[in-house]
Amino acid sequence: MLLLGIDVGTSSIKVSVVDAATQQCIVSAQYPDEEAAIISLQSGWAEQSPDVWWQYVKQAIQNANNSNKYNPKDIAAIGIAYQMHGLVVVNKQQQVIRNSIIWCDSRAVEVGNEAYEAIGAGICNTCLLNSPGNFTASKLGWVKKNEPQVYGQVDKMMLPGDFIAMKLTGEITTSSSALSEGVLWDFSKDELSQQVMNYFGFNNELIPVIQPLFSTHGTVQQSVADELGLKAGIPVSYKAGDQPNNALSLNVLQPGEVAATAGTSGVIYAVTNTLLADKYSRVNTFAHVNHTTDEKRLGVLLCINGTGIANKWIKMVAGENIGYSEMNKQAAQVAPGSDSLMMLPFGNGAERMLQNQQIGARISNIDFNRHTKAHLYRAAQEGIAFAFRYGLDIMRENGLEPSVIRAGKANMFLSEVFTKAFVNVTNVPVELYSNDGSVGAALGAGIGANIYTTYCEAFLNLKPLQRVEPDNAAQYNQLYMQWKEWLMQLVK
Structure with a gap:
């Protein structure tokens, strides 16, 4: 079947x-x-x-x-x-x-x-x-x-x-x-x-x-x-x-479990059983797939509009003749911090976590004598990771503190540079899986058609491909603070 x-x-x-x-x-x-x-x-x-x-x-x-x-x-x-x-x-x-x-x-x-x-x-x-x-x-x-x-x-x-x-x-x-x-x-x-x-x-x-x-x-x-x-x-x-x-x-279905994606947009999605609302609507709460009147399951969603689309734009202007894997390889040759080159990835509409402001994407500290395309590739990926940290800190303000984040090994998480930057700047381990949205939709169909009698039955064979632990959190926290200081100068 x-x-x-x-x-x-x-x-x-x-x-x-x-x-x-x-x-x-x-x-x-x-x-x-x-x-x-x-x-x-x-x-x-x-x-x-x-x-x-x-x-x-x-x-x-x-x-x-x-x-x-x-x-x-x-x-x-x-x-x-x-x-x-x-x-x-x-x-x-x-x-x-x-x-x-x-x-x-x-x-x-x-x-x-x-x-x-x-x-x-x-x-x-x-x-x-x-x-x-x-x-x-x-x-x-x-x-x-x-x-x-x-x-x-x-x-x-x-x-x-x-x-x-x-x-x-x-x-x-x-x-x-x-x-x-x-x-x-x-x-x-x-x-x-x-x-x-x-x-x-x-x-x-x-x-x-x-x-x-x-x-x-x-x-x-x-x-x-x-x-x-x-x-x-x-x-x-x-x-x-x-x-x-x-x-x-x-298989993120129960309170305390957290998922992430980094496709066109970037998302951290935490499940809770509390009717939670951020007072500034910087993160949003929706009914999760298994929410019922008797057993509340809410998904608290942080969304960053400019994620994979920012990386795509960098490829279009600076890496048109190479693939993303080659961009990732070149970015890995640059040290964390991209030699002071920084990027804000907010160029894809109003950002909810910035209270619906549109500050635009920006690149700072360009040095024509030092910076190469590889620096630009890395700065973009680090800027996206820093945006995730900014949003995760908002979720922490609302009482959500993930101990591990699960993600599909796809899109930005195919990049070791981005994955390590994400893990270190958030200081949260990430487990990477092979499942993606279309596979999830297929398994959801099996649950909805009663082919699976429980949620657990649909995920009996789900195992992580790898787990990435923080190993340079202090340096990335320092880099993030510099990036955040720049961001704060631009938001109202």
């Missing part, structure tokens, strides 16, 4: 086919090969086409099928992970009526700030656990205010994963976890937040049917099955945002 996981990322769509019995990945494939475009019509805006996502999903599945390593008819359930906080709107014919306003788009910051003031800090901090900020509800509020002709056509608003499930099944559903990441969920009542809906003037009919995250969100339509070589009627049995899903893929 096989499970199919789909990970709708910002840069590409990745799919994995997993053997349910062994939890081992049989094949993975992605599309496109080059990083997908982000449409930026104005500074701070970021959009993508949901219909293009769907074309990419189908092509990625076809690429996996073309491996001839499995029979697509043996796939028994489908799980979906997706880039969080995006807004997708469709009409009554399930047609997309505007591009998705994605997670790193900053246009709705002021809309969210006004909502926070009107709804009140008390309700936002105790019921929503977040400011409406730049999240999905505020993005829909922006559309209502600025594109009334579009808003008037909206039949359903949804998250990116809800859209892909709709294309597979023809049905539109959502979950409390998805609504919480849109800041549309009232944790005090465990229901849709009427305070948010009333403030924005949203009709409840805009919200899809709310179902448990692990449940049947529809079954694959015959036409889709015929096109993709699947069996009609198999369930889409799991949908989760990419960061809760990444935590699931690493």
Whole structure:
């Protein structure tokens, strides 16, 4: 019996086919090969086409099928992970009526700030656990205010994963976890937040049917099955945002457990059983995949928009003719501290941990006689690691103190320079695993389809590839303090 996981990322769509019995990945494939475009019509805006996502999903599945390593008819359930906080709107014919306003788009910051003031800090901090900020509800509020002709056509608003499930099944559903990441969920009542809906003037009919995250969100339509070589009627049995899903893929489910990713954006995600809200909304709290009314499981999320995208930009301007592995090798030849060269990676929209400020990415202390491309490669990776430390210290202010962080050995964690900088500047060991988002989505599908009767059963064979311990924490702490002093001169 096989499970199919789909990970709708910002840069590409990745799919994995997993053997349910062994939890081992049989094949993975992605599309496109080059990083997908982000449409930026104005500074701070970021959009993508949901219909293009769907074309990419189908092509990625076809690429996996073309491996001839499995029979697509043996796939028994489908799980979906997706880039969080995006807004997708469709009409009554399930047609997309505007591009998705994605997670790193900053246009709705002021809309969210006004909502926070009107709804009140008390309700936002105790019921929503977040400011409406730049999240999905505020993005829909922006559309209502600025594109009334579009808003008037909206039949359903949804998250990116809800859209892909709709294309597979023809049905539109959502979950409390998805609504919480849109800041549309009232944790005090465990229901849709009427305070948010009333403030924005949203009709409840805009919200899809709310179902448990692990449940049947529809079954694959015959036409889709015929096109993709699947069996009609198999369930889409799991949908989760990419960061809760990444935590699931690493078996991070219980209070005190912590996961991290360093892809286009960077995230530290800590599980707690406390309804926790940062008073400045620098970190955010959402319903984790296993959250229930009786057994609360919340994910406290630190997000850094400028992570892998900062490294990509450095490659574009200074390493265009080499690959990331060669960049990492050259960076390793430079000593920690990059010979005083420093970088702030904040060039991808409003940063939540900086209270939604946009200070931009910056490079400091360039010496034309000393610094080479290798210094630039290392300074970028260290700057990203220092940003993680800054965010982790905010989480520590809120009572979260990880003893170990689990991460997939992928993206920035493929770099020894970045991994050692991360471990030493945070002074927390990291365990690296082979699982990724698409594998996690496949295992989630197995849980949702009751192929696994417990969470533990889905992760019986999960073992770390390696554990990296701090070995130079004092030096990295000193370097971080210099970097932080520079940052503090720029934030308001």
